[in-house]
Amino acid sequence: MDRGYVIGIDSGGSHTRVACVDLEGTVRGTGRGPGGSPNHNVDARRHVRDAIHQAMEAANVKPPQVVAMVSGMAGFDQEDDLKWAAGFLDLDGLGCRAHVVNDAMVAQAGAFAGEPGIVAIAGTGSMILAVAEDGEVIRNDRYRHYAGGARHLVFDLMARILIDEDTAADAVLVEEICRYWGVSDKPGLRAKARELEAADYNEAKRFYGRMAPLVTAAADSAPVAGAACDRLAHFTCVGIRLLAAHFPSPTVRVALLGGLARSPAFAGRVSVELAGVAPAGRFHVTDPALPPVAGAALLALQRAGVVVDGPVIERLAAGTSHLTT
Known part of the structure; x- marks a missing residue:
């Protein structure tokens, strides 16, 4: 029986990357496009939505089959940002409510495969984020x-x-x-x-x-x-x-x-x-274990109740290796 799919999104200032993943961690479809940060890209919303549709079409997945979606978005820093972020992700018939975090959060989840550590991002923009051993999330801008x-x-x-x-x-x-x-x-x-x-x-x-x-x-x-x-x-x-x-x-x-x-x-x-x-x-x-888009998919799998173990991480890595550049 088809048990559903999750979608992970990494939306930064230069690139948008999306992975549509089944509940075993196998990547069924991917999408990519220009930057999806509203602070850096005039057409950010279209870039994100186009990349999502690419991934879902490649996976032959319809919105009602999506049981969890996590989007790491550059420019998402506080609850008020949900006003614009929701408009990026409001697909008709989506089978779940999209969960939005800063793009540094999905980068950290990918870099350490869900374990504690500090990720320092320097690309179009900059952010340093840590998930400590007790689960505390802290950023350098604090x-x-x-x-x-x-x-x-x-x-x-x-x-x-x-x-x-x-x-x-x-x-x-x-x-x-x-x-x-x-x-x-x-x-x-x-x-x-x-x-x-x-x-x-x-x-x-x-x-x-x-x-x-x-x-x-x-x-x-x-x-x-x-x-x-x-x-x-x-x-x-x-x-x-x-x-x-x-x-x-x-x-x-x-x-x-x-x-x-x-x-x-x-x-x-x-x-x-x-x-x-x-x-x-x-x-x-250390080198990152997974790219940020796989980190977003990892967090989505967890939200769907999946236990993310070694085999799941290996499948995520194999399916997103081409999305690192």
């Missing part, structure tokens, strides 16, 4: 802390270049940045940056954010890029350490997610700084 994402790395670097903190060792990177902006020198770079003030806010953020790979790729050859990565990695480590105080155990697991966080230049700096924190061995930086 301490009025923000580490920064890809665009913040670029904001910092651009400012340093425009105030002439770069040196001859940075010349190749500065030339690449000028080409990215379509100019030939620093005065042109400054003028283009001022022109971008009139652009759509979300488009401007994405333009800056897309430059981040240039910075991380040059982190070990261009001092100005290395210093920018050092600063943002340090801010991230501060947020991780703030949340680590909620863990009484001697070892705390940390996972890094997002395009910036997973870059070798950034991840390496975070790992080195955390390794130097006393007592030695306090932080264990």
Whole structure:
């Protein structure tokens, strides 16, 4: 007998990913699309709904067959946000009420397969979230802390270049940045940056954010890029350490997610700084067990009463491995 399906959604600033999963943890259909954060995407609602329909059509599943849906959504921070989030998920005939959390929550659930740990996300945006051993959920913004994402790395670097903190060792990177902006020198770079003030806010953020790979790729050859990565990695480590105080155990697991966080230049700096924190061995930086969309599906399975064990996790991993990029 067909016992139903669950849907997991990971809706961030750059990408939306959806998995339709049966109650044994087998992924029956997936969908993907552009970003689904209302803070970063004008068409966020359409992006999310289109990706959901993709996944359900691929699985040949109808709304009444869905017994649990969990959506991790960037921009969802408080109860008032349910007003817009509900409109993203109100499918006709849906067999359950959708449950909405911040996208960092599904990232944490996936990274540690439902176990305690701290996830630090740095991509389009930034969030550090912990689930402690006692089940407490705590985020770095509750301490009025923000580490920064890809665009913040670029904001910092651009400012340093425009105030002439770069040196001859940075010349190749500065030339690449000028080409990215379509100019030939620093005065042109400054003028283009001022022109971008009139652009759509979300488009401007994405333009800056897309430059981040240039910075991380040059982190070990261009001092100005290395210093920018050092600063943002340090801010991230501060947020991780703030949340680590909620863990009484001697070892705390940390996972890094997002395009910036997973870059070798950034991840390496975070790992080195955390390794130097006393007592030695306090932080264990680990690869995520599952992608965030699988974390959303895991939480949906739990809401449907499924015991998520090793075989279920293996099936989720196998069915969502292509949704990690």
